[in-house]
Amino acid sequence: MRVIFTCGGTAGHVNPALALAGLIRERQPGTEVLFVGANRGIERRLIEQAGCPFEAVEISSFHRSLKPKELRHNLTSLVNYFRAPGEAKKILRRFGPDLVVGTGGYASYPMVRAAAAEGVPTAVHESNAIPGLTTKLLEPHADVIMVGFEACRQNYRRPDKVQVTGTPVREEFFALTREQAKARLGMDDGKPLVISFWGSLGASEMNRRMAEFIALETKRSRFHHVHAAGAYGHPLIAEELRRRGIDMSRELMVEVREYIYDMAVLMRAADLVICRAGASTISELTALGTAAIIVPSPNVTNHHQERNAQVLADHGAALMLMEEEASAERMLQEAEAILADDARRRGMEENMTALGFRDANERIYQTVVGLVRN
Numbered sequence: 001m002r003v004i005f006t007c008g009g010t011a012g013h014v015n016p017a018l019a020l021a022g023l024i025r026e027r028q029p030g031t032e033v034l035f036v037g038a039n040r041g042i043e044r045r046l047i048e049q050a051g052c053p054f055e056a057v058e059i060s061s062f063h064r065s066l067k068p069k070e071l072r073h074n075l076t077s078l079v080n081y082f083r084a085p086g087e088a089k090k091i092l093r094r095f096g097p098d099l100v101v102g103t104g105g106y107a108s109y110p111m112v113r114a115a116a117a118e119g120v121p122t123a124v125h126e127s128n129a130i131p132g133l134t135t136k137l138l139e140p141h142a143d144v145i146m147v148g149f150e151a152c153r154q155n156y157r158r159p160d161k162v163q164v165t166g167t168p169v170r171e172e173f174f175a176l177t178r179e180q181a182k183a184r185l186g187m188d189d190g191k192p193l194v195i196s197f198w199g200s201l202g203a204s205e206m207n208r209r210m211a212e213f214i215a216l217e218t219k220r221s222r223f224h225h226v227h228a229a230g231a232y233g234h235p236l237i238a239e240e241l242r243r244r245g246i247d248m249s250r251e252l253m254v255e256v257r258e259y260i261y262d263m264a265v266l267m268r269a270a271d272l273v274i275c276r277a278g279a280s281t282i283s284e285l286t287a288l289g290t291a292a293i294i295v296p297s298p299n300v301t302n303h304h305q306e307r308n309a310q311v312l313a314d315h316g317a318a319l320m321l322m323e324e325e326a327s328a329e330r331m332l333q334e335a336e337a338i339l340a341d342d343a344r345r346r347g348m349e350e351n352m353t354a355l356g357f358r359d360a361n362e363r364i365y366q367t368v369v370g371l372v373r374n
Helices: 011-027 042-049 068-095 106-117 133-138 150-155 178-185 204-220 230-243 263-269 279-288 301-314 328-340 342-355 360-373
Strands: 002-006 032-038 054-057 099-102 122-126 144-147 162-164 193-197 224-228 254-257 272-275 292-294 318-320
Touching (some): 002 106, 011 122, 032 068, 054 068, 099 106, 106 133, 122 133, 144 360, 204 230, 204 254, 279 301, 279 342, 292 301
Parallel strands (some): 032 054, 193 272
């Protein structure tokens, strides 16, 4: 079998494609895969790091601004919009796929659209609770749309095309039990573990609040806490804590990192997660069944993160705080309340688990392979 995966824009679009490609090649060793994305997107780096072949189409996003710089960018994007279909068709005919799978981002549009026009089976996976623009545009053409939650079905004009599969989560997240993960981290002393993060680059305003959160918790709370501040946020938090007279070298319960490289172990060990509502994070929380306080980013198109978080909040799996109400004191109070109430936290964990799909990879695999068989 020959499969094209097309994705781009964020790691949340690329990682599900990599996970599915790995599973298909494991089940069908002779399978050939090709990844297609934008030439300057994050997808090229992530895919080439994973050792997978990559080809590019010249396509770029449109910015919602009338500034001269943005207008020039949009003019280039317009040119690319008309050029990309021809490039996609050339790749399609050269590689000759049996299946094309899009996992999100504007870069996936021309490839899936070209495949559908040529009669090649096509599938689209949408990680967010509400469909992005690319998914909306592809809905009339793709054979199947795969989504993360049953509640997502109502957001589509063709619900008969929608398959609820969940979003792939790397197998390493399930390699340990919570107790084993805590033991590996040296945090098996009976005290709960909170982890927090705002994204790979961090969020300056939320990191300032997290510095205050940490200053408060060092005086009154007794739980382990690991915070990932991001490349920009790490020095900001370090300076703010120094200004407040907090010597982090003496704080054994709290750790501030630039980035969490052992995320699978920490997420598995966590009793509570404080985070944004990106699609990948939501899929990990639901697959692991971890209670969460979620502060959706207000800077995401069409309020995607707010909609993602609302699904969890509506099912009693997470507490959602809008950014304007997520003060350091409020976040700490809510975290303390959840950790102090075992019945409430267990209920949140059970509700989170009920939303998740531990077998999302298998569900997606069966769905896309079924398209080829049919």
